[in-house]
Amino acid sequence: SQQGEEDPQALSIQEGENATMNCSYKTSINNLQWYRQNSGRGLVHLILIRSNEREKHSGRLRVTLDTSKKSSSLLITASRAADTASYFCATGPLGAGSYQLTFGKGTKLSVIP
Amino acid sequence: NAGVTQTPKFQVLKTGQSMTLQCAQDMNHNSMYWYRQDPGMGLRLIYYSASEGTTDKGEVPNGYNVSRLNKREFSLRLESAAPSQTSVYFCASSEEVGGDSNQPQHFGDGTRLSIL
Numbered sequence: 557s558q559q560g561e562e563d564p565q566a567l568s569i570q571e572g573e574n575a576t577m578n579c580s581y582k583t584s585i586n587n588l589q590w591y592r593q594n595s596g597r598g599l600v601h602l603i604l605i606r607s608n609e610r611e612k613h614s615g616r617l618r619v620t621l622d623t624s625k626k627s628s629s630l631l632i633t634a635s636r637a638a639d640t641a642s643y644f645c646a647t648g649p650l651g652a653g654s655y656q657l658t659f660g661k662g663t664k665l666s667v668i669p
Numbered sequence: 670n671a672g673v674t675q676t677p678k679f680q681v682l683k684t685g686q687s688m689t690l691q692c693a694q695d696m697n698h699n700s701m702y703w704y705r706q707d708p709g710m711g712l713r714l715i716y717y718s719a720s721e722g723t724t725d726k727g728e729v730p731n732g733y734n735v736s737r738l739n740k741r742e743f744s745l746r747l748e749s750a751a752p753s754q755t756s757v758y759f760c761a762s763s764e765e766v767g768g769d770s771n772q773p774q775h776f777g778d779g780t781r782l783s784i785l
Contacts, residue, residue, distance in 0.1 A: 560711070586771050598673070598759055598776030599712070644711055648771025655700055655719050655763075656727060657771060659711035 560588075560645040560660030568666040575632040577663040579645035580625075586648040588621055588628050589657065593642045602630075602643075607650075635667045671695055675760050675777035682750045682784045690745040690780050692760030700763045701743035702727075702774065703735060705756040712759065718743055750784045757781050 563578045579588070587606045591599040605612045605621045605628065612619045618631040632639055642664045646657040676691045694701065699720045704712040704727075714727030718737040732754060734746045743762075747754060761774040 586769070589771075589773060596778075598778045599761075599774075601773035601775070604773055654771065655702075655717050655725075656714055657774065659704075659713075661709060661711045 560647050560658060562643070562645055562660045562663040564663060565661070566664045566666070568668065569635055571635060571637055571667055571669050573635055575635050575639070575665055575667070577630045577643050577665070579628045579630070579660055581628075581645075581647050582626065583647075584650050585623075586650050586654075588619075589646045589648070590617075590619060590628075590630050591644045591646060591659075593644065593662070595641070599644065632665075635665075637667050637669045639665060640667045641665060673760055673762055673775050673777035675758075675780050677780060678778070679781045680783070682747075682782065684750060684752060684784060686750050686784075687746065687748050688750065689747075690758055690760075690782075691742070692744065692777060693742045694760075694762040694775070695741065696762060696764070696775065697740070698762035698764045698775070699740070700765065701737065702761040702763075703733075703743070703745045704759045704761065705729065705754075706759060706779075707756050715745065715758075752784050755782060755784045 560579045560581045589604045590602045593599045616633045621628045642662040644662045646659045673694045702717040703715040716735040718724045721740045758780045761776045763772045763774045
């Protein structure tokens with residue numbers, strides 16, 4: 557069953573605007589990861605945030621994590637046409653030796669030039 | 670540096686046929702995974718191999734078998750293909766760091782499989 561649920565399902569913005577995607581999950585986690593998938597390609601890892609972290613940055617990406625609300629957000633600033641892709645959150649469960657990430661259904665982002 | 674390589678990229682099968690999807694990684698990772706991705710769905714884990722010599726079921730293992738041939742290669746076999754197995758299949762690999770197994774995964778570009 558799906559652990560993470562992204563919101564919105566689809567997002568269309570103009571180039572230069574910021575894009576915010578949200579992810580909610582149900583059970584306690586070890587970490588939460590965000591991935592990007594371009595059309596016809598595999599997923600590419602963007603950023604990992606641990607359960608004891610609240611915010612993380614990587615270039616134009618900003619991820620926040622609120623474990624009390626069981627939610628995370630991904631902000632892409634100054635978006636570019638090349639950011640057009642689907643974005644997935646994935647949760648890593650608590651417990652040693654657990655290798656299973658659980659992926660959400662994704663947010664499809666379209667950046668219009 | 671190829672990363673994760675999957676073959677074939679496309680395949681069409683008839684119901685009841687069998688085939689093996691191949692996956693190889695050149696990053697010396699211990700852990701490897703097979704997922705399927707269906708329209709409007711996220712990725713669902715079929716099987717994974719935490720290390721060479723071990724395999725475990727994921728969320729949707731029915732109708733599939735896997736073989737961890739060596740550290741580099743992890744294959745997925747459909748013994749008797751069914752239309753419900755029409756999907757895009759992704760292989761991934763990762764490396765445990767400091768005892769933490771939930772590390773970033775590196776994905777291949779997928780095998781698009783249609784079963785008629």
